[in-house]
Structures are given as structure tokens and as C-alpha cells.
Amino acid sequence: MPSSGPDRQSGPGPASGLMIAGLSSGSGKTVISLGLMRALRDKGVDIRAAKAGPDYIDPGFHRVALGRDSVNLDPYAMSPALLSSLAGSRGGEFLLVEGVMGIHDGGNASSATLASILGLPVVLVMDISGQAETAAAVAAGIRDSLRRTGGKLAGVIFNRCRSERHRNMAASALAETGIDLFGAVPDDDGIMVPSRHLGLVQADDLDAADTIIAAAAEVMQKGADLEKIIAAGQPLRRHDGESESRAIAIPPPGQRIAVARDRAFGFAYSHLLTGWQQAGAEICPFSPLADEAAPEDCDFIYLPGGYPELHLSELTAAGRFHESLRQAAANEIPVYGECGGYMVLGQTITGADGQAVPMAGLLDCETSFARRQLHLGYRQLETLGDIPLPPRAIAHEFHYTTAVSEKGEPVFTASDREGRALGTMGVRKGSVFGSYAHLIAAC
Numbered sequence: 001m002p003s004s005g006p007d008r009q010s011g012p013g014p015a016s017g018l019m020i021a022g023l024s025s026g027s028g029k030t031v032i033s034l035g036l037m038r039a040l041r042d043k044g045v046d047i048r049a050a051k052a053g054p055d056y057i058d059p060g061f062h063r064v065a066l067g068r069d070s071v072n073l074d075p076y077a078m079s080p081a082l083l084s085s086l087a088g089s090r091g092g093e094f095l096l097v098e099g100v101m102g103i104h105d106g107g108n109a110s111s112a113t114l115a116s117i118l119g120l121p122v123v124l125v126m127d128i129s130g131q132a133e134t135a136a137a138v139a140a141g142i143r144d145s146l147r148r149t150g151g152k153l154a155g156v157i158f159n160r161c162r163s164e165r166h167r168n169m170a171a172s173a174l175a176e177t178g179i180d181l182f183g184a185v186p187d188d189d190g191i192m193v194p195s196r197h198l199g200l201v202q203a204d205d206l207d208a209a210d211t212i213i214a215a216a217a218e219v220m221q222k223g224a225d226l227e228k229i230i231a232a233g234q235p236l237r238r239h240d241g242e243s244e245s246r247a248i249a250i251p252p253p254g255q256r257i258a259v260a261r262d263r264a265f266g267f268a269y270s271h272l273l274t275g276w277q278q279a280g281a282e283i284c285p286f287s288p289l290a291d292e293a294a295p296e297d298c299d300f301i302y303l304p305g306g307y308p309e310l311h312l313s314e315l316t317a318a319g320r321f322h323e324s325l326r327q328a329a330a331n332e333i334p335v336y337g338e339c340g341g342y343m344v345l346g347q348t349i350t351g352a353d354g355q356a357v358p359m360a361g362l363l364d365c366e367t368s369f370a371r372r373q374l375h376l377g378y379r380q381l382e383t384l385g386d387i388p389l390p391p392r393a394i395a396h397e398f399h400y401t402t403a404v405s406e407k408g409e410p411v412f413t414a415s416d417r418e419g420r421a422l423g424t425m426g427v428r429k430g431s432v433f434g435s436y437a438h439l440i441a442a443c
Contacts, residue, residue, distance in 0.1 A: 014048055014088070016233030017095030018154065019115040021103040022125045023138065028159040029125040030058055032185065033098040035216030036229065037065040040094065042217060043226060048090040052114045053100035054378075054396035054440060056267040056305070062098070064209045065217075069270040073097065073118075076109035076378060076417070077394035077440040078249065080117050084239040085247040086271055087118055094233060095120075103142060109378070112151060119237030121154035122146060123182060123229065128170050129160040136173035143179060154232035155180035157224060160187040182232075183224025247271070249441035252281035253334065253388040254300025261285040264315060265341060267305035267438065288344070289314050293324035300334050300388065301325065303341025305438055309369040309401060312349060312357040322360050329362055329432050334388055337434030339399055342426065343367040345434050350404070362432045364407040372400040379437050381412040381425070387433055390442035397436050411435050 020036070022029035033049075040047045049062035049070040054077070062070035071090060073083050087095060097120060099111030107113070115122050124142055128135045135158065143153040156179055161167040167184045174181050220226070249271055257276060259268060265288065273283055286292040289311055294301045308315055315321075325345070328335050337345040342365070348356040350368035379395045411426030411433050426435025 014090060014095035014236060015093050016235050017087070017097060017118070017120050018229065018233050019052070019097045019099055019111060019118075019120040019122045020125060021099035021111040021115070021122050022101075023127070023142075024102045024105075027102075027125050027127045028185070029099060030061070031212075031216050032125050032157055032159060032220065033096065034061055034065045034213045035218075035220035036224070036226075037062065037096055038213050038217035039220040039224075039226060040096070040230070041066055042221075045230065046091075046093040048092040048095050050087060050090070050095060050097040051100070052097060052111045053106070053109060054398075054438065055100060056269065056438070058098060059270065060266065061209060061213070065213045069274070071271050071274075072269055072440070073114055074109065074394075074440055075114045075117055076106070077396075077443075080239040082247065082249060082441065083114070083117055084236065086249075087236055088238070089247050094230065095236065104145065112146060112149065115146075116149055116151045117237070117239075119234060121152045121232055121234055123154050123232070124156045125159055126156055127159050128166070129162060129187060132166060132169040133173035135170045136177050136179070139174060139179050140177045143177070152234075153179065155182040155228070157182050158184040161185065162187055180228065180232075182229050183220065185219055185223050188219065248275035248279050250275065250390055250393065250439060251442070252276035252279045253302075253336070254281065254298065256282045256284055256295070256298045256300070258284045258286055258294040258298035258301045260288050260294075260301075260303045260341065262287040262289045263306070264289050264308045264311040264344075265304050265306040267339065268302070269438070269440065272439070288318050288321040291318040291320045293320045294328060296324070296327075298328075298333070301328055301336065303335070303337040303344060303434070305339030305341060305399075308340045308344050309349060309351060312351050315344060316357045316359065325360050325362060325432075329430055332431045335362065335432045336389075337363075338438050339397075339436050342434035342436060343401065345432060347405075349401075363427045363429050363434065364405070365403055365427050366405040367401050368404050369401045371402045371404065373402050375399050375402075375436065378417040379412075379422070379425070380415045380417070380419070380443075381437060381439075382414075383412055384410055384424070385428065387411065387428070389439070393439050393442050395437035395439045397438070399436055403436070412437065 059070035346365035408427040410424030414422040
């Protein structure tokens with residue numbers, strides 16, 4: 001049975017925080033962030049975690065590392081007041097924010113932008129496997145670029161050091177720049193997280209997740225100066241207009257909200273679920289993979305994204321689950337699916353083997369994992385018709401499956417990040433609706 005709902009933190013916000021950023025995707029910032037989280041927790045620090053941007057996989061690993069929910073902080077989709085409120089509502093003593101891609105990648109959605117908004121010093125993770133003294137010059141350039149926008153480079157962690165001599169060459173050059181070295185991590189495949197077609201494997205799907213995180217924590221305990229890292233944190237910057245109510249990114253779409261929550265539906269943003277609870281709604285989790293029915297007394301059913309394409313046999317056989325959706329539709333209870341949830345509401349999903357597998361059949365759409373194509377980017381959405389969603393919202397699309405057939409009333413009109421029209425998104429039939437977009441915040 002899935003957990004009973006999102007972690008509801010209370011109390012004052014973190015006293016201080018840091019951003020862990022990298023020069024690129026694959027630099028090692030995720031494993032180093034996880035190792036630091038666990039190492040600091042084991043040291044007795046009351047630590048909370050956050051992820052920059054719309055990523056819904058890394059926060060699952062944060063939860064394994066700390067035993068509590070992480071939160072997404074997206075400077076493109078969220079106002080400074082909402083970012084500040086979400087970051088400050090986590091409780092605890094220390095907030096560790098894992099960055100996204102390279103530190104400046106994404107413009108106003110970048111790790112550097114988020115660090116500037118929240119006043120967080122940056123710890124830069126540098127993969128130095130193919131360089132030595134050059135790493136110091138690169139770090140100095142990042143320090144200067146952050147200074148120009150009011151940011152601060154607190155220090156550097158070298159990753160994938162090939163030898164003690166290699167580490168010393170890079171460290172000596174870094175010392176000449178006046179930048180602190182917070183740690184040096186050896187090249188170790190034993191603390192790498194496996195990948196999947198959307199990025200990292202979900203924490204719930206990786207039996208060795210805790211073992212990998214424990215190994216990463218041991219590496220950080222040996223190779224990093226934890227006291228120096230804690231001391232480098234600074235208080236979170238507050239913004240005018242923030243309050244607990246500003247932490248509600250999207251108003252609750254119902255009073256008792258049934259939320260599919262298991263390995264096939266693992267991509268619900270914690271800030272949405274927690275915000276709905278703060279607004280007085282009740283979250284009622286259930287597991288389609290365990291063939292659990294959506295609770296009959298709920299007034300809204302939410303099927304988040306995930307990896308349904310990896311669980312087709314279980315989902316097609318989940319008769320009680322499907323019947324509960326059909327009954328809700330017959331009673332005109334809103335049933336909403338995002339990405340993977342949208343796929344399950346359709347007629348069929350075609351697996352990687354080319355076989356079409358029946359799904360709930362509530363929407364006139366068919367999707368395929370056999371015809372893979374990357375769809376990626378922020379979406380500016382306007383809601384069409386009488387649907388219990390915000391009139392306008394920022395969302396994110398990230399999937400390799402393709403809708404090979406979609407018929408019915410559209411759910412949204414969409415444009416990309418630059419405002420270019422993308423046409424309509426999603427399908428609606430009666431009280432059932434969904435699309436490939438993951439909603440982040442109303443706008």
C-alpha cells in the first residue's frame with residue numbers, strides 16, 4: 001500500500017540553505033547531493049531537500065535519503081513569493097537544493113536564477129576526470145558570473161578524481177583563485193544511479209537505492225568537509241507578499257481527492273498535494289497496481305504521471321480499478337490524468353513490443369511506447385470549458401510515448417516557453433479529461 005500522503009511539515013522555515021549545482025547534466029550533482037543529504041542527516045542536522053525545476057524523479061531519491069518529502073522549486077513556473085514560501089515552509093534547520101542541468105542552463109529557469117531569488121550560495125560540483133588545473137579557471141569563471149547577478153559561489157566539490165596526484169593538481173590551482181575546496185570524490189561506479197528512458201530510474205523501482213545513497217554518504221563523510229559546507233549556508237531570502245496561502249500553487253480541485261500512488265503513478269508533485277492539504281482538502285491515495293478502487297466518496301480522481309508502459313499487464317488486469325473509474329465517470333465525478341495517467345484513461349497503450357494493451361477506455365485516445373519520440377519543454381496552458389483546473393497554468397511536458405490517436409473536446413490551448421502557439425492539448429469526454437502536460441502552478 002502506498003504511503004498515506006505527502007509529508008506535512010510545519011514550524012519555521014530552514015535557518016539557512018545551499019544550492020548544489022553542476023556544469024552539466026551528468027556531472028554527479030545528484031549522487032553528491034544525495035550523499036550530502038544522508039551524511040548531514042546522520043550527523044544530526046535537521047535537513048530538508050528541494051529540487052530546482054520540474055524534475056519529478058530526483059525528489060523520490062531525496063525522500064529515500066532523508067525519509068521525508070522533497071519539494072520542486074521552479075523559477076520559471078513559480079513567482080518569487082511562491083518559491084520563497086515553498087522553500088520556507090519546509091521546516092528544519094538546513095535546506096539543500098539540488099540544481100538542474102548546468103548552473104546557467106535554462107535562462108530564467110536555471111539553477112543560478114533560483115539561487116539568486118532565494119539568496120542561496122552555490123556549491124559547484126565539477127567532474128574533473130578529463131582535466132586538472134583547468135578546473136580552477138572554470139570555477140573562477142563561474143564565481144565571476146554569479147557575482148554579476150548578485151549570486152555567490154561558496155565553494156567547489158571535485159568529482160571523479162582519478163588519483164591523489166590528480167586531486168592535488170586541481171586543488172593547488174583552485175587555492176590560487178581563493179575559492180574553497182569543500183571536498184573531492186573519487187571515480188566510483190558503485191555510487192552511480194542507473195538511467196531509464198526519462199532519466200534516472202525511480203527510487204521506488206530501484207531496490208539498491210538506499211544502499212547507493214548510504215555508500216555516497218560514506219564517500220562524502222570521508223571526502224568532504226561537512227562542517228565547512230554547513231557553515232557556508234545562508235538564510236533564505238524572503239519576498240514581499242509571501243504567506244502560507246501563497247504556498248498553494250494550484251487551488252484544490254476537490255474536497256476529497258483520490259490520488260493514484262504507486263510505481264506506475266509516481267510523478268505527483270509534492271507541492272501540489274501539500275498545498276491542497278493546506279487549503280483543507282483530503283488526499284486519499286490508492287494503488288492501481290494493487291487493483292485498488294478509487295474511493296467511492298471522493299469528489300475528484302487524479303492519476304499522475306509515471307511509467308504505466310512498464311506495468312501494462314498489471315494495469316490491464318486491474319478490474320476493480322477500471323470499474324471504479326467508470327463508475328466515477330457515470331456519476332459525473334471529475335477524473336483527471338496527466339501524462340502516464342492520461343495514457344491509462346485512453347483506449348490502449350502499445351508497449352515496446354508493438355502489442356496494444358487495453359486500458360480504461362474512458363477517453364478516445366491511443367498511445368504508443370513503440371513509436372518513441374521525445375516531447376520536452378514548458379507549456380503555457382489555457383483551460384477550455386468547465387473543468388476544475390486553473391484558467392491559466394504553467395506546465396511541463398516530458399515523455400517519449402506518442403499519442404497516435406486523439407479524438408474529442410480538447411482540454412487546453414498551449415504555447416511553448418517563448419509564446420509560440422502549439423495548438424490544443426489533451427482530450428475530454430464528459431467528466432473525464434487529461435493531457436500529457438504536468439501542471440506546476442497557476443499563473
